[in-house]
Amino acid sequence: MNEVRSAIQNRRTVKKFKKDAVPTEQIIELLDTAVWAPNHKLREPWRFLLFTGDGRKKLADAIEAEMGEDNKFSANIMQVPSIMLVVLEEDPRQNIWDEDFAAVSALVQNFMLAAWSEDIGTFWVTKPFLYAPKFRKPLGIQAGEKIIGMVYMGYPDVIPSAKERTPAKDKLTLFD
Numbered sequence: 001m002n003e004v005r006s007a008i009q010n011r012r013t014v015k016k017f018k019k020d021a022v023p024t025e026q027i028i029e030l031l032d033t034a035v036w037a038p039n040h041k042l043r044e045p046w047r048f049l050l051f052t053g054d055g056r057k058k059l060a061d062a063i064e065a066e067m068g069e070d071n072k073f074s075a076n077i078m079q080v081p082s083i084m085l086v087v088l089e090e091d092p093r094q095n096i097w098d099e100d101f102a103a104v105s106a107l108v109q110n111f112m113l114a115a116w117s118e119d120i121g122t123f124w125v126t127k128p129f130l131y132a133p134k135f136r137k138p139l140g141i142q143a144g145e146k147i148i149g150m151v152y153m154g155y156p157d158v159i160p161s162a163k164e165r166t167p168a169k170d171k172l173t174l175f176d
């Protein structure tokens with residue numbers, strides 16, 4: 001199997017990380033690869049918020065602003081070496097919005113695969129608090145911006161085993 005196919009198939013969602021920090025420069029380099037995602041008219045409809053080191057407290061505080069101090073998410077944030085919020089700049093036209101959402105999703109997958117190829121594990125996390133004004137405001141997320149998800153990242157402590165996929169053939173309608 002070639003390297004691209006192998007990375008796609010062998011990447012796993014990593015939830016337990018070693019404590020070591022991932023260098024910020026490396027994360028930015030990985031993002032500079034990820035932005036080669038296909039995106040219609042090269043709108044590049046994304047931006048990123050990266051929390052690392054003491055900066056993670058800012059994210060934990062935003063979660064607590066919405067959920068209160070007693071919640072499992074903000075407590076866990078300080079255990080994750082780096083967390084990135086990926087933001088879609090929303091277009092009010094439905095067809096453009098759909099294209100741009102697809103493009104940002106492709107970017108996230110690119111990022112996770114590029115990270116995996118450099119031994120960095122990632123976890124794409126979505127939670128209801130990402131929509132909450134009390135969470136968004138302290139982070140400067142504007143109206144008309146959608147948080148696609150949080151990407152947790154770090155060096156894997158545990159790599160979970162793969163969950164089987166349904167063979168594509170079972171979902172294929174072939175016209176030939």
Ligand SMILES: Cc1cc2nc3c(=O)[nH]c(=O)nc-3n(C[C@H](O)[C@H](O)[C@H](O)COP(=O)(O)O)c2cc1C
Binds near residue numbers: 012013126149162
């Ligand atoms: C948009 C999106 C949101 C996700 N949110 C969560 C989440 O909140 N919690 C979680 O455990 N996994 C989440 N995942 C990860 C999936 O659970 C994971 O990709 C799936 O179990 C397959 O595992 P693999 O990535 O190791 O192949 C999310 C994945 C995507 C694409």
